[in-house]
Every structure is written in C-alpha cells, then in structure tokens.
Amino acid sequence: MDTIVRKKIRIFYYSSALIAMAVVALAVTVPYFIDSRKNYALLTSEIEASIIAASKRTLENSVTRTIQEIDTIRSSTLAEFKALCDAQAQAFSRLDAQAVQTLAEPRRDGSHPPPGTPLTLADAGIVIREQATGRVVWTNGRQDADAFTHIKPGEADAAFPVTATASMSQGMTVTLFFRSASLDAVAKERAKALIRAVRLDNDSYIWVNEIRNYAGGDGYAIRAVNPNLPETEGNPLSTNTPDIHGNLPYKEELDGINRDGELYFKYYFKKVNSMKITQKLSYAKLYKPFDWIVATGVYTDDIDALIQKRKKALTDAYKAQIHSFGILISVVFAVCAVLFFVFERRINAMVSSFISRLQEDDHELRDKNDRLAAAYAQLEQVAYHDFLTGLLNRYAMSDRAGEEFSRSARSGAPFCLILADIDNFKRINDTHGHDVGDVVLAKIARRLRTSLRQEDVAARWGGEEFLILAIDCDQDTGGILAEKLRSVVGGKPIRVGEDELHVTMTFGVAAYTPGKTFDEMLKDVDVCLYAGKQRGRNCVVADACRGAKAT
Structure with a gap:
C-alpha cells in the first residue's frame, strides 16, 4: 500500500512539475516573442526615418557651408579690390590730372575688358573732378563711368561697392571705382572653381543654377556649375523640362526658392560616372547676391541600400536573439527536469534541511533588509538634505x-x-x-x-x-x-x-x-x-x- 501511495505521489509530482514547467515556459516565451517583435518593427521604422533625417541634415549642412564659403569669397574679393584702389588712388594723388589721364587712357576697343579676361586694377573706372565744385573733368569711360559721375561725391551706392578717392594738385580729386557686377563676376569665377573641386560622400557634389528670371519659363536660369555634367555648364534651363517620370524639377525648385528661399525635393537624374538615371533627394538654397541656387543631393537608391544594410543587421541580430533565447529555454527546461528528478530522489532528506535553511535565510534576509533600509535612509539624507545644516536642500x-x-x-x-x-x-x-x-x-x-x-x-x-x-x-x-x-x-x-x-x-x-x-x-x-x-x-x-x- 505504501508503495502504491508513493508511486501515485511520484506520478502526481512529475506530472505537476512538467505541467508547471510548460506553463512557465509559455508564460515567459509568448510575451517575450510578442515584445521582441514589436521592438523589431519599431526599430526598423526608426532606422529608415533616422537615416533619411541624417541624410537631409548632411545635405543642408553641405549647402550652408558652401554658401558661407561663397560669401567669404565675395567679401574677400571686395576687400582685395578696395585695397588695390586705395593704393592706386594714393599713387595718383602725387600726379597732376594730365599725368593721370595719360596713364589711364581709355581702351580703344571699348569700355570693358573682353569676356573671360581676368579683372585687374587696369579695368578700374577713373573720374577726375574739381574738388571745389564737384564738376567732372575727365573719365576713362570704364566701369559705367557715366553712371558713376551722377553719384554725388561721398555718397554710397550699391552698384559701386568699391571706391577710393584722393586729392591731387591744382584743386582736383581722383576717384577709382568698380561696378558691383564686375567684382561679382570675379567672385563668381573664384567660387565656381572652389565648388568644382568639392567632392562629398557617395559621389555627391555641389551644383549651381544661376537665375535669370524668377518668373520661370524657358531660359529662366543657366547651369553655372555642375561637376556631373561639366559640358553643359552655361546652357539655359527651363522650368518646362521634365524628368523621365514627367516631373518638373526645375519648376518645383524655382517655386520653392520663390516661396521659402530653400527646399527639399525629389526628381530623377543621371548618376555620376554612369548613364543610370535614378531618383535623387536634393536640398537647394538661394544665395541672393549672385542669384545662385546652390544645391546638392543624394540618390535615394544609395539611401535605400544603407537602410537595407541596417535592417539586415537588425534582422540578423533579432534572429540570433530568438535562436539564443530558444536554446536558453530548452537548456533551462532540461536542467529543471534533472533538478526535479534529483529533488524527488532526495526529497525526504532535504525537507528538514530546507526548513532549517529557510529559517536561516529568513533571518539573513531580515538583516539585509534592515541594512538596506539604513543605507536607503542614509542615501535619502544625502540626496535631499544639506550636508552642513541637515535641512532640506x-x-x-x-x-x-x-x-x-x-x-x-x-x-x-x-x-x-x-x-x-x-x-x-x-x-x-x-x-x-x-x-x-x-x-x-x-x-x-x-x-x-x-x-x-x-x-x-x-x-x-x-x-x-x-x-x-x-x-x-x-x-x-x-x-x-x-x-x-x-x-x-x-x-x-x-x-x-x-x-x-x-x-x-x-x-x-x-x-x-x-x-x-x-x-x-x-x-x-x-x-x-x-x-x-x-x-x-x-x-x-x-x-x-x-x-x-x-x-
């Protein structure tokens, strides 16, 4: 009879243990897999959003930095020619009007240097006036000298940002000046050289479209700089030009510039060193002094490749995590089964020992709780009280x-x-x-x-x-x-x-x-x-x- 009772107890014990283990395993694994799947889906969507946002920030930073460099070039060009004019005006101040006229005889072939000729001090406009009356005595005809002579001496004019005046003998003054357009032309060429030399990650580059008509239409702009298509630089652009999918990127770009001065937009364009045409995410911003739209972009397939790479890494990590968790559950299940078996074999001998140890553990736990409470009280004292006065901090x-x-x-x-x-x-x-x-x-x-x-x-x-x-x-x-x-x-x-x-x-x-x-x-x-x-x-x-x- 005792054997039968022990056998029933053993069967009940093992059945209960196995059922409990199965329930616990399900209770642990099901929420874990559900939560892991939610986290995986969330991280996947966040990866795409974060990469796109980072790409946009990179594009905007590249354009902003380029515009700052363009503005620096423009400022340094004005300063350079201002210094040249100041020095030449001082040199002319030691001569009389006839000597200055002889040295600065107008060009015989026109008032402006031929296109593409580097601007030098020899291209400066020169006006000689009577100091007392301000009457114009002579001009060398350059740099729109006729327009400059209508500006009263000492008055600033945005069309002539660089001027230098010096007194001469016989009651005369000499003024050297440059048109804004001439100086900006020099600064544009210097800026173009810099932009052509810039290369960004993933074969990205900076390009510039120079607006001629903010209303749009055919010839609304010219392609000023494009390292991807250098042979087309100088060609006119039209807001009516579509890409291969029928979009009007130039119109979208001009509308955004007119509205906000900057924009992000997508269109289809040829990749660098390839005949492949693919979608491009671009950022463009207006540099108003030159009427330049400065832009850069990144191809969306490059972004997609990076997104897929990150997603694959995340997927591999997720699968490895699930696999490891499955192995861990299996190992825990097996270990528990062995422990249950060993425990059952030694149950009678362990009961008394367990009760004794339980009492010891209870005493030790109480002692630890007391120490933990004291430590927490001390920590609270430090965190919330002033150490010197004991008052609240x-x-x-x-x-x-x-x-x-x-x-x-x-x-x-x-x-x-x-x-x-x-x-x-x-x-x-x-x-x-x-x-x-x-x-x-x-x-x-x-x-x-x-x-x-x-x-x-x-x-x-x-x-x-x-x-x-x-x-x-x-x-x-x-x-x-x-x-x-x-x-x-x-x-x-x-x-x-x-x-x-x-x-x-x-x-x-x-x-x-x-x-x-x-x-x-x-x-x-x-x-x-x-x-x-x-x-x-x-x-x-x-x-x-x-x-x-x-x-």
Whole structure:
C-alpha cells in the first residue's frame, strides 16, 4: 500500500512539475516573442526615418557651408579690390590730372575688358573732378563711368561697392571705382572653381543654377556649375523640362526658392560616372547676391541600400536573439527536469534541511533588509538634505513646494514662503574664517528647525539664505512666525570656541495667492527680504512685496 501511495505521489509530482514547467515556459516565451517583435518593427521604422533625417541634415549642412564659403569669397574679393584702389588712388594723388589721364587712357576697343579676361586694377573706372565744385573733368569711360559721375561725391551706392578717392594738385580729386557686377563676376569665377573641386560622400557634389528670371519659363536660369555634367555648364534651363517620370524639377525648385528661399525635393537624374538615371533627394538654397541656387543631393537608391544594410543587421541580430533565447529555454527546461528528478530522489532528506535553511535565510534576509533600509535612509539624507545644516536642500525644497502649490490649488489652503538671510555673514567669514562661518550656519539651522512647527519645512536655499515653507499660514500669521524665528536667532549669541558671536537675520514673508507660480512667489519674498536689508537688517518684512517689484 505504501508503495502504491508513493508511486501515485511520484506520478502526481512529475506530472505537476512538467505541467508547471510548460506553463512557465509559455508564460515567459509568448510575451517575450510578442515584445521582441514589436521592438523589431519599431526599430526598423526608426532606422529608415533616422537615416533619411541624417541624410537631409548632411545635405543642408553641405549647402550652408558652401554658401558661407561663397560669401567669404565675395567679401574677400571686395576687400582685395578696395585695397588695390586705395593704393592706386594714393599713387595718383602725387600726379597732376594730365599725368593721370595719360596713364589711364581709355581702351580703344571699348569700355570693358573682353569676356573671360581676368579683372585687374587696369579695368578700374577713373573720374577726375574739381574738388571745389564737384564738376567732372575727365573719365576713362570704364566701369559705367557715366553712371558713376551722377553719384554725388561721398555718397554710397550699391552698384559701386568699391571706391577710393584722393586729392591731387591744382584743386582736383581722383576717384577709382568698380561696378558691383564686375567684382561679382570675379567672385563668381573664384567660387565656381572652389565648388568644382568639392567632392562629398557617395559621389555627391555641389551644383549651381544661376537665375535669370524668377518668373520661370524657358531660359529662366543657366547651369553655372555642375561637376556631373561639366559640358553643359552655361546652357539655359527651363522650368518646362521634365524628368523621365514627367516631373518638373526645375519648376518645383524655382517655386520653392520663390516661396521659402530653400527646399527639399525629389526628381530623377543621371548618376555620376554612369548613364543610370535614378531618383535623387536634393536640398537647394538661394544665395541672393549672385542669384545662385546652390544645391546638392543624394540618390535615394544609395539611401535605400544603407537602410537595407541596417535592417539586415537588425534582422540578423533579432534572429540570433530568438535562436539564443530558444536554446536558453530548452537548456533551462532540461536542467529543471534533472533538478526535479534529483529533488524527488532526495526529497525526504532535504525537507528538514530546507526548513532549517529557510529559517536561516529568513533571518539573513531580515538583516539585509534592515541594512538596506539604513543605507536607503542614509542615501535619502544625502540626496535631499544639506550636508552642513541637515535641512532640506534646494532640490528637495522645490519638490515640497510644488506639492504644497498643488494642494493649495485644490483646497484653497493658505501657506507662506519665508526667506531668511544671515546679516553681514561675509564679515563673519572674513573676520573669523570659513570654519567659524560653517559652525554659525549649522547652529542657526538648528535654532530654526527647533522653533518651527511640526508641519513647517525649512531648507538651506543657498549660501547664508534659508527658505521656510509655513503650512496653513496667511500673510499675518507668516509674519508672526518669522518674527518668532528672528527673536530666536538673535536672542542669544552663538558660541564658537571662546568667541561669542551676535548673529541676526532678516526675514521676508510672502503669502500664496491663487494663480501665482513658485518662481513668482520667490520674487515676491526676495523683494521683501531686500526691503528688510534696506531698512537696516534684523527685521521682518511681510508687506513690501505686495504689489512691489524687485529693482
């Protein structure tokens, strides 16, 4: 009979163990697989969004940096020709008008250098005037000299950003100048050379379209720079030109520039060093001084390849994680089965030992819990209390005040903030040393703490300032409490070694009114404290902050 009972118990034990293991395995694996799948789907979508966002930031940064470099080239070009004109004007100032005319004889073939000829000082416009009357005596005909002569001497004109004037003999002045268009032409060529030399990642590049007509249409712009199609530079562009899918990228680009000055857009274009045409994500921005649309882009198939690469890495990691988890569950299941078997074989011998060990573990756990509670209390003391005074620190006080604000907003219960400052504390530090100052802070904090009601809260707010949260106090009650604290602090000297220091404090009091924030109350109570300092210190001010403002 005993054998039959033991056999039934064994069968029941193993059946229960196997069922429990299966239930636990399902309870662990099913939520795990569901959660892992959700995380996988979320990370997959985030990978695509983050790569596209990073690509856009890269495009925008590249264009912005290029525009900054273009602007630097333009500025340096103006500065360069300004310096040349200044030097030449000074040289002309040592000559008479006839000598200048001889040296700067107009070109016989026109007033401007041939196209493509580098601009030099010899191309500067020159005007000689009578200094007294401003009458034009002679021009060399260059740089739109006729237009320049209609500008009064000394007046600035954006069309002529570089001028230099010097006095000559016989009451004459000589002025050298350059048109903005001529200088911008030099700066454009320098900027084009720089842009052609720039190469970005994934065979990306910077290109420039120069707008001729912001209204669009045929010839609305020319292709100024395009390292991918250098043979087409200078060709006219049309907003009516479609890509292979019928999109009008030039129109979309011009519309975005007219609307916002910049845009992201997609279209189809030839890849670098290839005849393949694929979709391109581009960013374009207007550089208005040159009427240049500066742009760069990245092909979406390159972005897709990077996205797929990241997704594949994530998928491989996910599969490896699932595989590892499956192996772990199997191993745990097998180990548990063996343990159940061993446990059953030794169950009778282990029961007593287990009970004894359980009692020991319970005692040890209680001991650990006691130590953990003590450690937590010590950690809380460090985190929320000022180490010197033992009062709450600024962070803890801000949290406690926030709770009181919420309570008062719900129930309408009053409370006050009392801001106290030790009078002439710097003199104590300077006279007796910072160690004595620390002792004074600690003893004043003790006097404040012991004089407050149980429900009130005190904190070291900073330096020699203390902030007190007086619960269920209106303005008058708060003033009475502050006066009590002032009397306690200044009522008897503080002994530090052989010295007795007579220390006083000034108090400001502000009561809560509905709608006020913590920061606004702090400003009010600070105004009261400041008023107390102005009144001679060692006093309580509970009225100065009503309607007052800090100065």
